Amino acid sequence: MAKYKLFLLRHGEGAWNIENRFCSWVDQKLSEDGLEEARECGRLLKAQGYHFDQVFTSLLSRSVHTAWLVLEAMGHEWVPVVKSWRLNERHYGALIGLNRAEMALNHGEAQVKVWRRSYDVTPPPIDESHPYFFEIYNDRRYSSCDVPKEDLPRSESLKEVLDRLLPYWENVIVPEIKKGQTVLISAHGNSCRALLKHIEGISDADIVGVTLPTGIPILLELDEDLRPVRPRQLLGDQDKIQAAIKKVEDQGKAKQKDK
Numbered sequence: 627m628a629k630y631k632l633f634l635l636r637h638g639e640g641a642w643n644i645e646n647r648f649c650s651w652v653d654q655k656l657s658e659d660g661l662e663e664a665r666e667c668g669r670l671l672k673a674q675g676y677h678f679d680q681v682f683t684s685l686l687s688r689s690v691h692t693a694w695l696v697l698e699a700m701g702h703e704w705v706p707v708v709k710s711w712r713l714n715e716r717h718y719g720a721l722i723g724l725n726r727a728e729m730a731l732n733h734g735e736a737q738v739k740v741w742r743r744s745y746d747v748t749p750p751p752i753d754e755s756h757p758y759f760f761e762i763y764n765d766r767r768y769s770s771c772d773v774p775k776e777d778l779p780r781s782e783s784l785k786e787v788l789d790r791l792l793p794y795w796e797n798v799i800v801p802e803i804k805k806g807q808t809v810l811i812s813a814h815g816n817s818c819r820a821l822l823k824h825i826e827g828i829s830d831a832d833i834v835g836v837t838l839p840t841g842i843p844i845l846l847e848l849d850e851d852l853r854p855v856r857p858r859q860l861l862g863d864q865d866k867i868q869a870a871i872k873k874v875e876d877q878g879k880a881k882q883k884d885k
């Protein structure tokens with residue numbers, strides 16, 4: 627018997643999703659399609675009769691903006707939105723800004739899949755010679771985190787994402803859920819994958835096969851210990867959802883041309 631409902635959402639398409647570049651901690655905005663995906667997500671949730679008491683986002687604009695558009699489309703702009711770097715996308719280190727299809731040509735599709743989807747492989751760290759280093763670390767949003775700026779990640783495996791996300795999940799989000807609040811987490815492909823791995827107990831090997839599309843709400847029905855009582859549900863048209871997942875998987879193919 628489900629006691630709680632939890633919703634996870636990867637933000638709508640961002641500008642660098644279109645360019646097929648690793649975006650990660652670079653603060654790209656939603657594309658026109660991404661804005662519409664977020665609104666459509668809100669309309670769908672409203673039509674299905676859902677509502678939220680609390681929304682959690684990362685510090686990155688694309689997840690915040692997605693949450694705002696979802697709430698606006700639901701007519702629930704008043705719902706509190708709480709932000710933390712701990713829900714940020716995985717830090718892709720020195721890979722940030724690189725084009726996945728070009729990387730697949732240079733390093734092979736298998737290596738790109740390891741970088742993108744493996745559990746415990748950490749990409750090379752970003753350093754001051756990287757074109758986006760100062761844009762990220764000089765940004766004021768990282769001045770008031772719960773760790774000093776110097777201790778923020780310079781690159782992360784999915785495991786390291788889970789390590790920094792878990793304290794926030796356990797200490798901030800779980801208590802809200804256990805109070806009976808219906809929570810939406812508007813985050814990113816890999817921060818949502820890390821949380822799914824934890825909640826669903828997905829193995830290190832099987833998480834490689836989990837890819838999340840943009841703008842599709844994921845409903846988790848949980849028991850009193852926050853364990854799933856049935857498989858996750860990706861809400862919406864199932865053919866479109868499968869096509870959207872394939873689109874994300876195909877980003878790592880060498881032959882793929884940018885839009």
Ligand SMILES: O=C(OP(=O)(O)O)[C@H](O)COP(=O)(O)O
Pocket residue numbers: 636637640643647648649650651715742813814815816874
């Ligand atoms: O910024 C990113 O994800 P996001 O679009 O969910 O924020 C990453 O670049 C996702 O890349 P990946 O799908 O190769 O893991």
